Amino acid sequence: MIFKPRTEPKELIILKTLRNRMDLSMAYQQNYISLKKGFEGELLFDLLLENIECECLVLNDLLLKVNNQTFQIDSLIMLKDAVYLLEIKNYSGNYSYKTDKIFLKDQAEITNPLIQLYRTESLLRQLFLKFQFKTSIHPLVIFINPEFTLYQAPHGVPFIFPSQLNGFIKKLHSSESEVPEDHIKTAERLLTLHIDENPYQQLPPYHYHQLRKGMYCACCQSFAISVQGKKCTCTSCGNKESVESAVVRNVKEFKLLFPNEKVTTSKIYEWCQIIDSRRRILRILKKNFKSTDILRRMHFE
Ligand SMILES: [Zn+2]
Known part of the structure; x- marks a missing residue:
């Protein structure tokens, strides 16, 4: 077992x-x-x-x-x-x-x-x-x-x-x-x-502004992704993924890299780059993450 x-x-x-x-x-x-x-x-x-x-x-x-x-x-x-x-x-x-x-x-x-x-x-x-x-x-x-x-x-x-x-x-x-x-x-x-956080992990220092923005393919890591309707297609390897799952994956990645940053529609819009509207990002965030409304500035847990 x-x-x-x-x-x-x-x-x-x-x-x-x-x-x-x-x-x-x-x-x-x-x-x-x-x-x-x-x-x-x-x-x-x-x-x-x-x-x-x-x-x-x-x-x-x-x-x-x-x-x-x-x-x-x-x-x-x-x-x-x-x-x-x-x-x-x-x-x-x-x-x-x-x-x-x-x-x-x-x-x-x-x-x-x-x-x-x-x-x-x-x-x-x-x-x-x-x-x-x-x-x-x-x-x-x-x-x-x-x-x-x-x-x-x-x-x-x-x-x-x-x-x-x-x-x-x-x-x-x-x-x-x-x-x-x-x-x-x-x-x-x-x-x-069991301790969740490994104190020995060796990570380089990194900042939001120095990281490449955009969504990369879950299979081949290429950033050559095109969005058509509800699907993302990787033009390098042909892998298809729903826009929703790709955005959720990228939000999780953002949260992992920046655990102290608040997840907002604007930040994820900028992080993903290739999603054409903030409303679409907001809809996906609302559906997949718990929202917290503080002073009318909504962020997601
Ligand atoms: Zn690919």
Whole structure:
């Protein structure tokens, strides 16, 4: 049972939007690429768990704090007798392992995911102790990408390689199905402690005036959109979307980028650029968002 589903990280959504609307420095481009790759890897792992038969509890993407230290969990699988703490890595290419260090073949050292995994394990154990929840924690790094090879990996390190994934899933399938009540309570407590706002997100400074205005295609991100009647058509890839859904998407994007700005008809008219009338924008806002009328200047939540 998926107790907490995975959602696209806010940092990734904002970077995706910003790279369409402004020039990102190389460092932020790289951050975007690595977040995107990581998220794609996590989704691949979720697909493997989709048809799992045992009644385990799966909690994805947790951000927790214990004893003033914050830690993040990619996936936590709670079974009757054990809890699997999973760090999912979507690395591709050839790597080698030398005395607890991992190197990209013939190149620089990368951070060994075990360092993070053991820190997370220790903090999770401290949290479970606070809950008085007794279980054994099995920390594992899951290498999800079939094009990943790690040479000279020693025996006994808690790594699951792509060729071992099916075996791991089978093992989960065959585990005892019933989940005790205290596991459900613990999962609920973890959910209430989950922190929504990631304090480590790395976003460039940006201002409204420096961002490109207009609506871009939801499929190919091209700004070449033409509006005819109730439909928007992308002249680059041919994707069609209703004007209403495109405007709603853009309002959500505006709210995400500028959470402290009030959403007004004029601002969205300017933000979207290609919608011919303010009345049309107003109609869509009224239909899809809660309006608040303050001093006759209507804005939307
Ligand atoms: Zn397109």
